[in-house]
Amino acid sequence: MSDQSGLNTPPFGGQHFGTPAGPTYSAQPYTGASQPYAGPSQPYPGASQSYPDANQPAGPDGRIPGYTGADFPAPGGVTTLQPAPAPAAPPKQSNRLGAVIVASALSAVLGVGAGIGSYAYFTGGGSVASPITVTTQQAANSPKLDGTVTAAAAKIQPSVVTITVQSGNSGDIGTGEVLDTDGHILTNNHVVAAAKDSGTITVTFNDGRTASAKIVGTSDTNDLAVIKVDGVKDLTPATFATSGSVQVGQAVVAVGAPLGLSESVTSGIVSNTARPVRSGDDGNAVYLAVQTDAAINPGNSGGPLVDLNGQIVGINSSIASTGSSSDGSQSGNIGIGFAIPSDIAVRVASEIIAKGTYTNSALGVSLGSQGDSAVSTATGVPLQDVTAGGAAAKAGLQAGDVVTKVNDFPTTSADGLIAATRFYAPGTKVTVTYTRDGATKTADVTLGSLS
Incomplete structure (x- = not known):
């Protein structure tokens, strides 16, 4: 499967998938505040090394640590958090932010979902070197009444920044985290999207200093962006945990600027480690999210979700919502939030x-056009076409095959197949399980690449 974000398209990456039917969501940056990485307890590998997850095989039992088949499918009503209005203005959604359609299987229960975009305000009118630190240190699985959550918050807060994007007469406030001492900062793509063509980005650090920033690059298919400030000294880079260390039930802490309230801290647990989610500024971001019940709201977008060691396990990006208010503003946290896994964040940012x-x-395939890309199926995902010379074709897959697993990830929806493919780096060998003429087969596929 290629990495396109929708259905009825040529091999992933050729064209964007069409918008699936279902509830709509507005993606906007947060104002407050995933591929398991098997790296060592040291900074990310140097330029001469490949990402460990690019060639890291599954364990002896074929499973990827920290993920289970029960993690599929995604619930309905999932979207990127939308921007929220600044305190000086009535709650209102930024008009320039597009609608995002996500999982609709539970839409009748959850209603319209809301992205955790930035807090909006109105003024009236491959192998690469990485500066990012990754550790394999295990975190405690449950909070204690001895300051453990406090310690986690204290550890990450010096690395958390508030991001203000001004474009025309309106703006958004989101969150980010410092990646290195050179001034690189990670956030959601939908936080800074308004500043790509015009506008300004201002970063406020934990100690109150401010600096202007520029966009280094973005990935709308992962809803991630890297911005950079120059001339700022004494920065405190965040440390990332590996996705394989994340477990259901472990305590996590979210830090950001929900509703514009910077330096806000909330806590909860990991509810799921590999939930397929579609979100982003344009609905093209599809990933296996870390689900949490920690309270996250508009303004938390781009901010860190950390373990009790203060190490980042995910980048807060979207929430499920019961609907939007009558004035067009999005509703807030209902205990179902989603974060982009740390391994994906590290690889993309690097x-x-x-x-x-x-x-x-x-993967080098295209999918059918029937139904919502997030709707779960009982049989798997049928391949409408397999690109000649592509990764799937080289492994013997054919049009009409029904893919049921990528390694140990059950692919019960089109989005699940997309997310499971993007979970791995290009060049990774994965085992694809599929059915053909009623028989179950497997194929070892070396994933191709797609810009």
Whole structure:
């Protein structure tokens, strides 16, 4: 499967998938505040090394640590958090932010979902070197009444920044985290999208200093962006945990600027480690999200979700919602939030810093056009076409085959197949399980790449 974000398209990456039917969501940056990475307890590998997850095989039992088949499918009503209005203005959604359609299977229960975009305000009118630190240190699985959550918040807060984007007479406030001492900062693509063509980005650090920033590069298919400030000294880079260390039930802490309230801290647990989610500024971001019940709201977008060691396990990006208010503003947290896994965040950010762009993995297939791309199926995902010379074709897959797993990830929806493919770096060998003429088969596929 290639990495396109919708249905009825040529091999992923050729064209964007059409918008699936279902509830609509507005993607906007947060104002407050995933591919398991098997790296060592040291900074990310140097330029001469490949990402460990690019060639990291599954375990002896064929499973990827920290993920289970029960993690599929995604619930309905999932979207990127939308921007929220600044305190000085009545709640209102930024008009320039597009609608995003996500999982609709539970839409009748959850209603319209809302992205955790930035807090909006109105003024009236491959192998790469990485500067990012990754650790394999295990975090405690449950909070204690001895300051553990406090310690986690204290550890990450010096690395958390508030991002203000001004474009014309309106703006958004989101969150980000410092990646290195050179001034690179990670956030959601939908936080800074309004500043790509025009506008300004201002970063406020934990100690109150401010600096202007420029966009280094973005990936709308992962809803991630790297911005950079120059001339700012004494920065505190965040440390990332590996996705394989994340477990259901472990305590996590979210830090950001929900509703414009910077330096806000909330806590909860990991509810799921690999939930397929579609979100982003244009609905093209599809990833296996870390689900949490920690309270996240508009303004948390781009901010960190950390373990009790203060290490980032995900980048807060979207929430499920019961609907939007009558004035058009999005509703807030209902205990179902989603974060982009740390491994994906590290890989994307590292490549953007090195090259200015990011390349997704691709299976080299296109999917059918029936139904919503997030709707679960009982049989798997049928392949409408297999690109000649592509990764799937080289492994013997054919049009009409029904894919049921990528490694140990059950592919019960089109989005699940897309997310499972993007979970791995280009060049990774994965085992694809599929059915053909009623028989179950497997194929070892070396994933291709797609810009």
